[in-house]
Amino acid sequence: MLARSDRPRSWRLFREALESDVADIQGGTTPEGIHLGAMAGTVDILQRAYTGVETRGNVLWFNPALPEGLGILHMHLRYRGHSLEVEITPKHLKIYALPCGAGPIHIGLKGKVLDLKMGDTLELEL
Numbered sequence: 001m002l003a004r005s006d007r008p009r010s011w012r013l014f015r016e017a018l019e020s021d022v023a024d025i026q027g028g029t030t031p032e033g034i035h036l037g038a039m040a041g042t043v044d045i046l047q048r049a050y051t052g053v054e055t056r057g058n059v060l061w062f063n064p065a066l067p068e069g070l071g072i073l074h075m076h077l078r079y080r081g082h083s084l085e086v087e088i089t090p091k092h093l094k095i096y097a098l099p100c101g102a103g104p105i106h107i108g109l110k111g112k113v114l115d116l117k118m119g120d121t122l123e124l125e126l
Contacts, residue, residue, distance in 0.1 A: 003049030004065055010049070011067035017042050046073065051088060053077070061108040062095075064088045064126060080105050082118065088126075096121045 002010035017038050047053060050073060052063025060079050066088060077084045081102030087094040095107060097118050102116045109124050116122055 002069075003045060007065060008065040010045075011069045012068075014042060014045055015069070022085075047075065047077075051075075051086070056108075056121055059106040059108040059113055062088075062093055063109070064093060066090055082116075084116075091126055092126045096123065 002013065020038060028072075050064065050066055050070065052061070052065060054061050054063075066073060071089065073086075073088045075086050077086055082100055082105055083098040085096040085098065093109060095116060097105070097116050097120055100118045102118065104115045106113050107116050107122055108114075109126075114122060114124075
C-alpha cells in the first residue's frame with residue numbers, strides 16, 4: 001500500500017528490508033542461507049508495486065509509481081509466451097518483446113491498450 005500512498009516511506013522500508021538481509025542484522029544467520037521471505041518481498045515490491053503491473057482480461061497493464069530514489073527500473077518479464085524487457089523511468093515506459101513464436105499481446109497504460117508483437121518496442125510517456 002505504501003508504494004502508492006507514501007512512496008518516500010515505502011522506499012525507506014524497501015531499503016531497510018534489503019539492508020537487513022545484506023548486513024545480517026539478526027546476528028549470524030546470513031551465512032546459514034538467504035532470508036527468502038525478505039528477498040521475495042522486495043522483488044514483489046519492485047515487480048508489482050513500483051511497476052504497477054497487473055493482468056486484467058487479456059491485457060498486461062502498467063501503472064508505474066517509482067519512488068524518487070529509484071531513477072530507473074529494468075527487468076525481464078515472461079507473459080503469454082513472450083520474454084519482455086521492461087525499462088521504467090519517472091518519465092517513460094519502454095517494453096521490448098524479444099523474438100519468439102507467440103502472437104501479439106496487449107499492453108495497457110493510462111486507459112489505452114496497444115498491441116506488441118515479437119521484436120517490437122513500445123516507448124510510452126508517463
